[in-house]
Amino acid sequence: MRTAYKERIAGRLTLVTSLIILVVFGVIYLVANLTVVNSIDRELGLEIDKHKDEIFLVNGKIQFLHKDEWQEMEHSQIQLNPIFIEIVDLEGHSMDRSPNLRSNHLSFSPEKSAKKEAWTLRIGANEVRQMQIPLFNAGEHEGYLLLAKSFEDSRELLNNLRTVLLLLYPGVLLSLFLAMRYLAGKSIQPIRQIISKTNQITQSNLNERVPLAEPNDEIGQLTRSINELLERLEASLNREKQFTSDASHELRTPLSVLRGTLEVLVRKPRTSEEYQEKIQTALSSIDRMSATIDQLLALAREEKGKFSTKEELELITFLEEISDQMAKEQRRKITFRCESGVPVFVKANEKSLEMIMTNLIQNAVKYSSPESEILVKTGLKSGLPYIEICDDGSGIAPEHLERIFDPFFREQAAVDRLIPGTGLGLAIVKKLAQESGIRISVSSEKGQGSTFRMDFPHS
Structure with missing residues (x-):
């Protein structure tokens, strides 16, 4: 079963628009994700700048200058967007960490410390964003400071945005298809009128023409083309009728002469001179018909592209x-x-x-x-x-x-x-x-x- 033309138009336009909207929704999600991640990375950078100067060496061990800061709410609790801190040696062995880490450890990745690059990982049941920097004492590289910030609230925000976009997408597509279908139906209404009018034109009323609504658009060009075609068909049909009539007349005249001549010959016996005269008249009629037929054949050959x-x-x-x-x-x-x-x-x-x-x-x-x-x-x-x-x-x-x-x-x-x-x-x-x-x-x-x-x- 063939789909209606307006359905095909609506489907094609909806398909193209759906791809555009999909790209737009993807860009929105990527921009939101990048914005959130950059915001957290900035906060991690500020936290690192805040804590890196509070670390010193005591008896060969790396410790905080103010140990009581480890007891602050943000370092001891998992909730309320906490900050996780851990100090490790050059081999990645933990030397000290914030209480809110409990039995967990942050990820050790020395290659990322030089670039001050952040990455996402999971600590137990929590998703965090972590950053790592090297620690120096008197010009000597002594260890690393690992600092992480909870990514749970941001992840929930991004997941909610993704869910909203995914739920909104089919609704937008359906609305688009219905709107495109309606507009396509309105757009092809002039074509329906042309179809209706041309279906009414037959051989008996070939002189009628399709009304021209908008002469300067494509529908107007189509209407003019159809009307010009109808004019050519009407002229061709009239020429064919005239040609048939003329051909019949041209062939009927010598046939009538030939018939009359033969009828005269059979009425009674004739002298040889009379027979010769009548036969000559009959031959002249046959020659005339032959010439006409030859010319008609020449026209037919020309029309076939010979x-x-x-x-x-x-x-x-x-x-x-x-x-x-x-x-x-x-x-x-x-x-x-x-x-x-x-x-x-x-x-x-x-x-x-x-x-x-x-x-x-x-x-x-x-x-x-x-x-x-x-x-x-x-x-x-x-x-x-x-x-x-x-x-x-x-x-x-x-x-x-x-x-x-x-x-x-x-x-x-x-x-x-x-x-x-x-x-x-x-x-x-x-x-x-x-x-x-x-x-x-x-x-x-x-x-x-x-x-x-x-x-x-x-x-």
Whole structure:
């Protein structure tokens, strides 16, 4: 079972925050522990400074100057934060100690005496903090003074602090999780609204859009992205519908002609000339359908990325070959002219560029007179390659310049003049050019001819 998104957000934020709080609680405990220990160590230092000058040698033994001080409350009782004192010789043998030690001894550690370093140990049932210093007499090292202070009250304070922090920690985490969960739920509320609205959008109401609440934040960017996607889907669906309708119309017309021709043939016997005429009409309809299907297949191949592989291509040689080949096939005068003094190289798919050039030249041939010349030019402008296909044909009306690349679009004048075509050639050219990153444009004047131009990007 998948966890809700707000639960995951709350969990991740709580996990990160819990680690931060754990570090903070640890620092608090360490600072408190260090403060308490330093405080006790300072007190031990003061006690050592107080007692080290009260010790002297009597008959080779180390004793206190005022023995009655050993009988004071702090040295004779275990309670009330007592002070423990012991004097040892160089080997660590006890020479004298405060009465509150009773039968216990302090820890002997000569290596720590030089640094005046304190450490924690246990004396019987009590935990103490001890410090040790060397004792000198007339420059001679005679023994050590060991002094300890009870650590019980401080340990209880630190234990209570640790207990409070440990008990507080899960409560803080629970509170954090609930707060984060609530805030996460409020934060993703706009996303829920987007989900609810997009779930209501179907093919039948694809024109609807998700309301834009906060345009400048990430939710606004998401909303704009979804709306732009819906616009592209709507445009694609409309193009598909129009394409299907146009394709059906284009295929239905030659099928109707073919059916009508065959129905006429079967009604009664005909002469061989009539059969030949009707069969020729049927073949023309089949040729028209074949051309349409070939163009549709070309569009399908382009949409599947069949022409996506690019390679370096030298345009001058390539265009010379295309121009010569098309001149022979179309039996028209097609002239190639290079306006660059150096070789022109582009990064393109050769098959794709060949299909573009074939369609554009065929288009120029269809809409210009048989005696006119088709001009193919190439060169460099601002360092970028270009190709132009020029004709002096019938031209394109200004209001139709934006639509000539739509599938199945043909000017009514061309239809009325019975100029053959499917209306797919320029659509294929546009798609192939977009796939190759080529910018294609057209300039035309009615009755004066047209010029199709292709500008190539940086290689």
